Amino acid sequence: MVNEGITMRDPVNADNTESVDYAVGQVARVAAVSVRTLHHYDEIGLVSPGRRTAAGYRRYSEADxxxxxxxxxxxxxxxxxxxITAILDDPATDTLAHLRRQHELLTRRIDRLRSMAAAVEHAMEANVLNIPLTPQERFEVFGDFVPEDHDEEARRRWGHTGTWRQSRAKMAAMTKADWARFTGEAAQTVRDFTEAYLAGVPATGERAMELAEGHRAHLTRWCYDCSYDLHRGLGDMYVADGRFAAGYEAxxxxxxxxxxxxxxANADRAEHSG
Structure with missing residues (x-):
């Protein structure tokens, strides 16, 4: 929240006879914007302080x-x-309407990032250049993501392995429908993990381990034989590589x-049960 942490009262209001307001420096620190930005917003009428002191200093109210x-x-x-000015000055739109609109827009962005995270993840795990898609189909599948950008890195990481060769062969045999199912399953896995995480399900719990096992089976079905050791390595890479982390953290x-x-935890369970 923008006003989180602002608790200092204006000295002129110390007797509580007037509403609390805040100095421009306080607002800048809490909102993580510069004082210059706040001055600019004031100058263009986007966010103007509710009042000024006798000395001309800006004072921002809760409404501001x-x-x-x-x-x-x-x-x-x-x-x-x-x-933004036009949106906020629309008399037909109240605070709740703004919050609903922002929630919808943010949800759309999150869904888009989830889909992109799934595409980036699997493009870096294997070379997808041989997927037999027309240019139009490639745009429908990848949007503005370019798999070739990660081809050299994928080759450098895994080109010497049997896993690479198996994944390359499977990817090359994929149709457009296959790829849609493949990325759809991957995006659903992220959604399921997110739901469990936000619900407080422990990572070592049965539900989370089943999701991990489903993820391993997904990779085995579509990409390569994903052993538990290999799956451990992928999990570690997700944390170590900021590109993976950025997608999941979204x-x-x-x-x-x-x-x-x-x-x-799932790999440990499999080892102990074996």
């Missing part, structure tokens, strides 16, 4: 902070400042480590 919070949400979602902070821990 709420408006700033909406501005920062929309800015994060890529809206231009002039568009769903929930801490999700990457949770997936890694569930993978390790």
């Amino acid at each position: 902070l709420q408006r700033l919070q909406h501005v920062l949400f929309y800015r994060e979602l890529g809206f231009a400042l002039e568009d 769903s929930a902070a801490g999700l990457t480590s949770y997936i890694r821990d569930a993978i390790h």
Whole structure:
């Protein structure tokens, strides 16, 4: 929240006879924006302080902070400042409507990032250049993600292994429908892990381990024979490689480590049961 942590009262309001308001420096620190940014927002009428002191200093009210919070949400979602001004000044839109709109937009972005994370994950695990797709089909499948960008890295990491050769052969045989099922399953796995994590299911619990086993089976079915040792290594790589982590963390902070821990717990269970 934008106003989280702001507790200092204006000295002129110390007797509680007026509403609490905040200095520009306080607002800048808590909202993680610069004072210059706040001055600019004031100058263009986007977020103007509710009052000024006799000396001309800006003082922001709770309502001003709420408006700033909406501005920062929309800015994060890529809206231009002039568009944000029009949105916030629409008399037909109240605070709840803004929050609903922001929630919808953020949900769309999360779904997109989940899909991209699944595509990046499997593109880095194996070379996907030989998937027999037309240019139009490749755009439908990958969007603006370019598998070739990761080809050299994948070759460098796994090109000398039998796993690489097996994965390359399986990927080359995939049709467009196969690839859609493959990425759809991967995205569902991320959603399931996210749901379990947010619900407080322990990574060493039965549910999380079953999800890890499902992930291992998914890789074996579509890519290569994924042993438990290999699966452990993938879990460790997800945490160590910031690109994997960025995709998972978009769903929930801490999700990457949770997936890694569930993978390790599942592998431990298999070893002990064997």
